[in-house]
Amino acid sequence: MADTIARxxxxxxxxxxxxxxxxxxxxxxxxxxxxxxxxxxxxxGVMWNLLQFAFLTVLFATVPDVAGWSYHEMxxxxxxxxxxxxxxxLLCDGVWSTGQMVLKGEIDYRxxxxxxxxxxxxxxxxxMQGFGEVAFGLVMAVYGWIGAGLGLAAAPVGVLAxxxxxxxxxxxxxxxxxxxxxxxGPMSNFxxxxxxxxxxxxTMPLGLFPSGVRIVTMFVVPVAFxxxxxxxxxxxxxxxxxxxxxxxxxxxxxxAAVGVFRLGLRSYDSAGH
Amino acid sequence: MPILEARSLTKTFRRPDKASGFKGAVKHLAQxxxxxxxxxxxxxxSIDAGESVAYVGPNGAGKSxxxxxxxxxxxxxxxxVRVMGRDPHTERIANAHDIGVLFGQxxxxxxxxPVEESLKLLKHMYGVSDADYKARIAKFDELLDLGxxxxxxxxxxxxGQRMRADLACALIHAPKMVYLDEPTIGLDISVKDRLRAxxxxxxxxxxxxxxxxxxxxxxxxxxxxIIVIDKGAVAYDGPITELKAHYITTKAVNLYLEDAVxxxxxxxKFPEFTWAAGEAPSEVTVTYESARFSTAEVLGSxxxxxxxxxxxxxxxxxxxxxxxxxxxxxTR
Numbered sequence: 001m002a003d004t005i006a007r008x009x010x011x012x013x014x015x016x017x018x019x020x021x022x023x024x025x026x027x028x029x030x031x032x033x034x035x036x037x038x039x040x041x042x043x044x045g046v047m048w049n050l051l052q053f054a055f056l057t058v059l060f061a062t063v064p065d066v067a068g069w070s071y072h073e074m075x076x077x078x079x080x081x082x083x084x085x086x087x088x089x090l091l092c093d094g095v096w097s098t099g100q101m102v103l104k105g106e107i108d109y110r111x112x113x114x115x116x117x118x119x120x121x122x123x124x125x126x127x128m129q130g131f132g133e134v135a136f137g138l139v140m141a142v143y144g145w146i147g148a149g150l151g152l153a154a155a156p157v158g159v160l161a162x163x164x165x166x167x168x169x170x171x172x173x174x175x176x177x178x179x180x181x182x183x184x185g186p187m188s189n190f191x192x193x194x195x196x197x198x199x200x201x202x203t204m205p206l207g208l209f210p211s212g213v214r215i216v217t218m219f220v221v222p223v224a225f226x227x228x229x230x231x232x233x234x235x236x237x238x239x240x241x242x243x244x245x246x247x248x249x250x251x252x253x254x255x256a257a258v259g260v261f262r263l264g265l266r267s268y269d270s271a272g273h
Numbered sequence: 274m275p276i277l278e279a280r281s282l283t284k285t286f287r288r289p290d291k292a293s294g295f296k297g298a299v300k301h302l303a304q305x306x307x308x309x310x311x312x313x314x315x316x317x318x319s320i321d322a323g324e325s326v327a328y329v330g331p332n333g334a335g336k337s338x339x340x341x342x343x344x345x346x347x348x349x350x351x352x353x354v355r356v357m358g359r360d361p362h363t364e365r366i367a368n369a370h371d372i373g374v375l376f377g378q379x380x381x382x383x384x385x386x387p388v389e390e391s392l393k394l395l396k397h398m399y400g401v402s403d404a405d406y407k408a409r410i411a412k413f414d415e416l417l418d419l420g421x422x423x424x425x426x427x428x429x430x431x432x433g434q435r436m437r438a439d440l441a442c443a444l445i446h447a448p449k450m451v452y453l454d455e456p457t458i459g460l461d462i463s464v465k466d467r468l469r470a471x472x473x474x475x476x477x478x479x480x481x482x483x484x485x486x487x488x489x490x491x492x493x494x495x496x497x498x499i500i501v502i503d504k505g506a507v508a509y510d511g512p513i514t515e516l517k518a519h520y521i522t523t524k525a526v527n528l529y530l531e532d533a534v535x536x537x538x539x540x541x542k543f544p545e546f547t548w549a550a551g552e553a554p555s556e557v558t559v560t561y562e563s564a565r566f567s568t569a570e571v572l573g574s575x576x577x578x579x580x581x582x583x584x585x586x587x588x589x590x591x592x593x594x595x596x597x598x599x600x601x602x603x604t605r
Contacts, residue, residue, distance in 0.1 A: 030385040109381040114369040
């Protein structure tokens with residue numbers, strides 16, 4: 001065998017990163033095949049966030065604050081969630097097809113290639129609405145940031161919060177979609193419930209909700225660390241110590257996603273016996 | 274030294290045991306019952322490096338499940354598999370470098386990407402060097418005419434083009450062991466011929482091949498050994514030539530006479546042969562045991578006594594033998 005490159009039979013982070021990056025870049029190139037789809041979907045991503053923006057603007061025209069949170073703080077909260085949710089569409093949208101792939105036996109080929117199956121599934125396609133969600137989410141977040149009086153000094157915390165938010169969101173969506181290895185069906189209903197929970201509860205200050213919701217969203221399914229906790233720390237609603245929890249939550253969510261997906265693969269029995 | 278060894282390979286699936294209809298579905302929700310279904314039942318396999326093996330059987334015999342067990346996609350319920358000394362399921366990544374897989378009913382091409390892009394993604398995934406990639410693509414192009422559709426999106430390919438592209442994907446890393454599950458399904462005869470020629474060349478180059486196909490011409494043209502599987506168990510394992518020699522014991526002559534044939538009268542006149550009416554009233558097929566009579570002897574006797582207008586010779590194909598093996602008429 002004349003091959004010389006990567007004959008190392010174990011996976012290295014560089015190799016996995018390369019596979020992931022190339023697949024994603026190839027998908028972005030594929031988007032150019034559908035320019036109309038791109039603009040329609042990206043606009044849809046903007047529209048949803050525009051509605052959220054309009055809702056907050058109308059709400060704060062009548063009330064000065066919500067549970068002690070100002071208009072700009074709430075914009076920052078919604079903006080960060082939008083960026084995280086939009087990033088999942090850009091970085092791992094393929095995981096939404098896990099159920100369909102399991103039903104149709106489309107995991108088969110992916111198990112015969114020297115790359116993690118989860119990486120191959122995640123990069124199957126890109127959700128074009130993510131471009132609009134991320135773009136408008138960033139606009140809301142930056143506008144909220146400036147309006148909340150956060151200066152450049154807090155930028156490193158903002159970047160850490162953003163990175164962790166993306167990691168947590170991608171990991172949780174992946175883990176919830178992987179439930180379809182056991183609950184056979186084409187739709188990722190558990191992941192839809194997760195998104196629903198975030199859109200309902202995480203665009204508002206957690207203080208509005210009963211303690212049970214706070215405990216679940218912080219320590220069971222740590223969606224609070226996607227946007228609420230970092231924004232609360234940045235705006236002084238929570239002590240700085242809480243920020244330590246954000247990378248920890250990201251790590252825990254990542255490990256959980258990989259673990260659940262691996263367990264799912266063990267129970268995978270293909271299709272057509 | 275075997276490149277692939279399977280011992281007592283068994284795969285059992287759990288299937289819901291429920292009555293049909295809405296009532297059955299509701300009852301199953303409350304009272305869940307399952308049945309075990311054994312798709313592969315204690316198969317032993319040993320394939321040496323460089324062998325080309327056909328793995329055939331009727332629908333539902335367990336062929337695809339065996340391939341999935343051998344490639345590491347499925348974990349055996351019982352038994353072991355070793356491919357180059359490795360367990361393909363637990364050592365999936367290492368195994369993946371040495372195997373190439375094609376499932377004819379599915380594609381591994383990225384649906385919205387050009388074929389070339391899919392091949393490049395696989396090149397990177399397998400760590401194929403630029404020089405090897407170029408050399409292999411040139412060879413695939415020569416034998417499979419890949420060039421004409423390399424820039425095309427996978428979703429725009431015809432079935433034949435898609436299959437050729439998938440074959441290139443399965444072989445881009447020059448695997449030592451190749452599994453092809455129905456590689457010619459749905460293809461027209463010219464593409465089949467091209468694929469078979471390619472597979473023959475691949476085997477001549479020393480690649481080990483396990484081929485499952487319902488098209489027995491694939492098997493006869495590409496493989497030397499055949500394993501017949503039925504109801505999850507091996508019904509025959511041996512060289513194709515031996516299968517033919519062992520089981521093809523009769524030959525047949527088709528006679529075209531001037532007038533309508535009276536088959537019972539001929540059967541009475543020539544009791545040593547088996548007679549069957551042909552498609553036309555003046556046609557008849559005579560079957561004789563090749564060990565007892567030479568073809569010249571049979572032809573001499575029949576032409577002298579029946580003066581046929583025309584005749585043709587036919588030999589039972591391997592397809593007939595395998596059909597009889599499936600039907601349980603033949604055992605080894």
